[in-house]
Amino acid sequence: MSAIELIRLALSRLRRGRVRAALTMLGVIIGVASVVGLVSVGRGTTARITDQLSSLGTNLLTISPSGGGGSTSTLTLDDATAIAAVPGVAAVAPEIQTQAVVATSTSNTTTTSVVGTSADYLTVRAYEVWQGTFLSRIAVDQGLRQVVLGATVATDLGLGAEAVGSQVTIGGLPFEVIGILQPKGGAGFANPDDEVLVPVGVVRKYFVGGTGIRTVGVSVADGYDMQAARDSIAELLRVRHGIGTTDTDDFQIFDQTQLLAAASTISGTLTLLLGGIASIALIVGGIGIMNIMLVSVRERTREIGIRKALGARGRDILSQFLIEALTLSLIGGLIGVLLGLVVSAVIGRIAGWGFIFDPNTIAVATMFSLAVGIVFGVWPARQAARLDPVIALRYE
Amino acid sequence: MSLLRLEHIGRTYDMGHVQVQALHDVSMSVERGEMVAILGPSGSGKTTMMSIIGCLDRPTQGRYELDGTDVGSLNDGALARIRSRTIGFVFQSYNLLPGTSAVDNVATPLLYQGVPRRERVKRATAELERLGLGHRLRHEPTELSGGEQQRVALARALVTQPALVLADEPTGNLAVHQGLEVLKLFQDLHDAGHTIILITHNPEVAAVAQRSVHLLDGAVVDGELAA
Ligand SMILES: Nc1ncnc2c1ncn2[C@@H]1O[C@H](COP(=O)(O)OP(=O)(O)OP(=O)(O)O)[C@@H](O)[C@H]1O
Numbered sequence: 022m023s024a025i026e027l028i029r030l031a032l033s034r035l036r037r038g039r040v041r042a043a044l045t046m047l048g049v050i051i052g053v054a055s056v057v058g059l060v061s062v063g064r065g066t067t068a069r070i071t072d073q074l075s076s077l078g079t080n081l082l083t084i085s086p087s088g089g090g091g092s093t094s095t096l097t098l099d100d101a102t103a104i105a106a107v108p109g110v111a112a113v114a115p116e117i118q119t120q121a122v123v124a125t126s127t128s129n130t131t132t133t134s135v136v137g138t139s140a141d142y143l144t145v146r147a148y149e150v151w152q153g154t155f156l157s158r159i160a161v162d163q164g165l166r167q168v169v170l171g172a173t174v175a176t177d178l179g180l181g182a183e184a185v186g187s188q189v190t191i192g193g194l195p196f197e198v199i200g201i202l203q204p205k206g207g208a209g210f211a212n213p214d215d216e217v218l219v220p221v222g223v224v225r226k227y228f229v230g231g232t233g234i235r236t237v238g239v240s241v242a243d244g245y246d247m248q249a250a251r252d253s254i255a256e257l258l259r260v261r262h263g264i265g266t267t268d269t270d271d272f273q274i275f276d277q278t279q280l281l282a283a284a285s286t287i288s289g290t291l292t293l294l295l296g297g298i299a300s301i302a303l304i305v306g307g308i309g310i311m312n313i314m315l316v317s318v319r320e321r322t323r324e325i326g327i328r329k330a331l332g333a334r335g336r337d338i339l340s341q342f343l344i345e346a347l348t349l350s351l352i353g354g355l356i357g358v359l360l361g362l363v364v365s366a367v368i369g370r371i372a373g374w375g376f377i378f379d380p381n382t383i384a385v386a387t388m389f390s391l392a393v394g395i396v397f398g399v400w401p402a403r404q405a406a407r408l409d410p411v412i413a414l415r416y417e
Numbered sequence: 418m419s420l421l422r423l424e425h426i427g428r429t430y431d432m433g434h435v436q437v438q439a440l441h442d443v444s445m446s447v448e449r450g451e452m453v454a455i456l457g458p459s460g461s462g463k464t465t466m467m468s469i470i471g472c473l474d475r476p477t478q479g480r481y482e483l484d485g486t487d488v489g490s491l492n493d494g495a496l497a498r499i500r501s502r503t504i505g506f507v508f509q510s511y512n513l514l515p516g517t518s519a520v521d522n523v524a525t526p527l528l529y530q531g532v533p534r535r536e537r538v539k540r541a542t543a544e545l546e547r548l549g550l551g552h553r554l555r556h557e558p559t560e561l562s563g564g565e566q567q568r569v570a571l572a573r574a575l576v577t578q579p580a581l582v583l584a585d586e587p588t589g590n591l592a593v594h595q596g597l598e599v600l601k602l603f604q605d606l607h608d609a610g611h612t613i614i615l616i617t618h619n620p621e622v623a624a625v626a627q628r629s630v631h632l633l634d635g636a637v638v639d640g641e642l643a644a
């Protein structure tokens with residue numbers, strides 16, 4: 022018998038028992054919908070985490086002193102200058118940070134972090150300028166009293182595009198606003214838009230004394246190996262700080278990609294876990310199909326006997342029942358995929374990561390529901406195929 | 418050469434604690450084109466015998482030869498093939514497929530012969546029309562009278578043009594006039610050259626056949642000289 026004949030037979034059978042077919046499919050529908058839905062939640066979370074992490078700069082190395090920050094810091098501006106010469110280093114941004122009150126001429130004020138840095142900060146920390154310009158090399162070298170406002174600070178002060186060129190005071194000192202940054206959005210711990218940026222020399226001169234700096238952000242050039250750059254910088258700093266091969270470093274190098282990799286591993290595992298839990302629902306759905314098919318074989322014992330008497334071979338009966346189970350699981354699977362897509366679109370909308378359409382998940386869910394149909398359909402179908410026609414014909 | 422030949426056929430049902438001997442040392446043969454009645458009271462083993470002749474069942478003793486082939490040596494697939502190509506069954510209680518239209522019921526044996534759908538429907542329709550059921554094609558078994566159901570069953574047995582038609586109590590559930598109609602159909606078939614085995618407990622029905630084989634308690638009693 023051809024596949025088309027079998028499918029026709031199965032469909033006409035399912036049409037006759039619509040309610041039962043629908044209820045049987047429900048298990049598979051729920052199973053597949055939860056696989057599709059939960060996996061898309063997992064993927065949405067993963068996408069969001071990686072997004073936020075890469076908004077911090079994916080080729081970023083952050084160097085900080087291991088003995089605490091501030092004036093006791095062993096990391097100096099000269100270190101930062103030296104690091105800039107290491108092969109593979111594209112940009113270096115030392116950072117000194119303090120808290121200060123920022124005020125406009127109209128007396129709007131806000132307290133925020135004042136970060137003294139270099140012109141490379143924009144590249145290293147992956148910010149973008151919304152209005153005006155960022156600190157230039159000249160401004161940094163000469164220690165001009167210019168400031169670039171983070172998006173949150175600008176909003177807090179009630180400053181818009183027209184504020185570029187105006188004056189604000191930071192800790193009482195007048196500064197010229199030369200630019201406003203694009204908002205980056207929260208990355209968890211701190212709001213990256215709640216800061217103002219000024220030349221590093223200015224902070225050193227007016228706000229934080231000493232020679233130490235809090236961190237040095239290093240951006241590694243595209244195509245360069247992060248690990249190699251990291252090793253070169255570590256070697257340079259050990260030499261500069263006079264640290265012997267057996268001594269412990271007085272600095273730490275933190276690699277953004279490691280965090281990114283760790284985070285995606287974790288959320289990948291989470292996705293797998295969610296998918297795994299949902300597959301249990303799918304298996305339960307499969308058992309539902311098996312149950313109904315077994316009942317169906319009993320109910321249709323006489324029909325099976327008649328068909329055999331009319332010339333059906335064991336394998337005709339086997340394929341008839343198997344195709345019936347497969348039709349149930351496949352239709353259920355397709356409805357489940359649609360439902361799952363709707364659910365993930367709704368969740369994506371609520372959670373804010375949008376609709377993530379992943380053909381892989383759908384392919385896998387469909388294959389899985391087919392597999393469920395085969396695995397749980399084979400046994401009842403074999404029972405049917407093995408029936409002795411004489412006994413089946415006598416069956417009442 | 419005979420179409421079929423039974424030699425010392427026995428059929429024992431093993432029920433664990435007892436053995437039921439439904440057939441015992443049955444020998445007979447049927448020639449091509451013959452119309453034979455198998456006559457016997459209820460429980461005498463008629464249906465059992467039909468199952469063996471129809472290759473639905475295997476004898477536990479003896480040898481059964483159909484069309485020159487020793488059926489005992491065939492596997493299940495080959496038996497299914499014989500049922501599909503050579504034999505047409507009319508069962509004791511119609512045994513139409515439930516929830517299936519008259520046309521689809523009649524077309525089912527052709528399905529298992531691999532005939533394409535269009536041709537199946539065409540041949541099934543023609544067969545039903547020949548038996549006077551052209552106006553009942555789309556009716557399901559529950560929407561047909563007993564006589565109509567029996568005619569659908571007959572059409573289903575004949576649609577493949579089988580060499581051998583086996584009918585088990587074809588008039589058993591019918592009113593007298595319907596029974597006579599059905600018997601007339603069998604006579605027509607016989608006249609057209611079909612080989613027919615008619616199973617019945619009713620001597621009047623058996624009378625339409627050329628000869629009768631009498632069964633009692635699973636054994637042939639008289640009327641048939643052992644082959
Ligand atoms: N599957 C079975 N297991 C055990 N015994 C059986 C089985 N099938 C039939 N028998 C027994 O075999 C005997 C013959 O049965 P069979 O159905 O052939 O009778 P029959 O002549 O067709 O009767 P009826 O006219 O009532 O249909 C009966 O005694 C029956 O109880």
Ligand SMILES: [Mg+2]
Pocket residue numbers: 463464465509585
């Ligand atoms: Mg009987």
